[in-house]
Amino acid sequence: MVFKLAVLTIALAAFAGAANYKRVTCPDGVNTATHEACCAFFSLRDDLQTNLFEGECGEDVHESLRLTFHDGVSFSKSGAFKGDGADGSILLFGNIETNFSENLGTDDGVDALAPFLTRHLVTAGDLIQFAAATGLANCPGAPRLQFLVGRPNATIPAEDGAIPGPADTVDTILSRFADAGFTSNEVIHLLASHSVARSDTIVPDHQAVPFDSTPFNFDTQFFLEVLLKGTAVPFNRTTPNTVGGEVDSPLASEGEMRLQSDFALARDPRTACEWQSMVDNQFLMMENFRTAMMKLSVVGQDTRKLVDCSELIPEPKPAVKLHATFPAGTSRFEVQQTCRAPFPVLRTDPGKATTIPECPDGDVNLADCPS
Incomplete structure (x- = not known):
């Protein structure tokens, strides 16, 4: 009996702690979030879904998802290529990076996201990752991706040759x-x-x-x-x-x-x-992709300085x-x-x-x- 009472006491204490957890009221006076850094992404999410994706899993979702790869994989641990990974460089230096041989066609995604960068107070790296995670949720069967906030804007473009191509061995x-x-x-x-x-x-x-x-x-x-x-x-x-x-x-x-x-x-x-x-x-494919994308979305970044705002990512549509x-x-x-x-x-x-x-x-x- 004593053991059961102890367990009940711990459970009630945990529940009370969760109930008393304070959320931040966002400047719009409507939304609340676990951290103030997440607030800017409520309006961005609505803007993306309404004016880019239109709630569908279409070409713009594919283009946004593609940018996460071409932005992040440019990172090099050995220093063979210059670039800071998932930092939004392909968006900030689009006139340079979209001309790389393996980036041909990414200009559509860059052009589509550029207006959102001027309308919302977010960094380019955060925009790319958030757009991909939000858009992918429109695709039946997709996993719900993690989204972290706080990537600093790129200061240098990535280097040509860092992205592998379909003709490579x-x-x-x-x-x-x-x-x-x-x-x-x-x-x-x-x-x-x-x-x-x-x-x-x-x-x-x-x-x-x-x-x-x-x-x-x-x-x-x-x-x-x-x-x-x-x-x-x-x-x-x-x-x-x-x-x-x-x-x-x-x-x-x-x-x-x-x-x-x-x-x-x-x-x-x-x-x-x-x-x-x-x-x-x-389900294995979904989980594998989710964890791999979690890694890709923060490649080159110090995750200790990022804030988890995954709560803003919509629940994906069920698999067909x-x-x-x-x-x-x-x-x-x-x-x-x-x-x-x-x-x-x-x-x-x-x-x-x-x-x-x-x-x-x-x-x-x-x-x-x-x-």
Whole structure:
């Protein structure tokens, strides 16, 4: 009895402490936060959702998410490249960094976010990370990302050559990421972002083409389809864009493209099993991506000086599908498996070969189709 009373007393004390925890009233007189540094992001969140993302998981979400990579991975532990990591340099020095060969196409994301930097009292590094975390919450199946505040503005631009490209070898990619502070497993975890990715530059004359799965759903389908045997390149072209790192796609007739780097990482002995582990494990993919993005969002930063404002990130939409399926017209026989672990048993979609809807101008985002 004494033991039970002691436990009850401790529990009540903890509850009372939580109840008496004071939140900060923000200057707008409406919102409260755990820290005053979070207050500026309430209006920024509303502005982004209303005037950029429109509550959807579309092209602007992809562009914002892409900026987190191109801003943060420029960091170098060895000093081989100049740059301070996730500091917003790609936004502040956009006229320089967007011209780097592996940053081509990021100018759209920079141009989209620039007005928000002038309208809100936040730093460029915080804006990039907050926009990506907020926008990703619009994507069904995405994890809720952590968001920390307090990155100082960049004072120097990053250096060209620090961002690995889709035409690079696995050795080059893993080496560059290692210099930025990431393990080979974390590289694979970060590539879950390709489930909601599109290309503006690799496929000529076709804007916003999905990499490896039907876009705008953050799901494991991407990890399955990259492992399928390629047949051709999309849009009736005769050869891949090898300069841009494209290889044959398993669903070329449906407009799906595949990056050479994704293809190679999915089959390399160092990364194949980590890749395969997420083929049909939505929750593992979500958690892996969340923790890897947590690291990417603060690379090069002193986290002791940052404030946790994750409470402002919306709860993501639930996953549309929890299990990957072989696209109609494909099967287990098309899987190019390197990992020796048993491959998941998956259903095959019924019907004719999978078709990815496409606008007349080549844009697969039907919401953007001209009327």
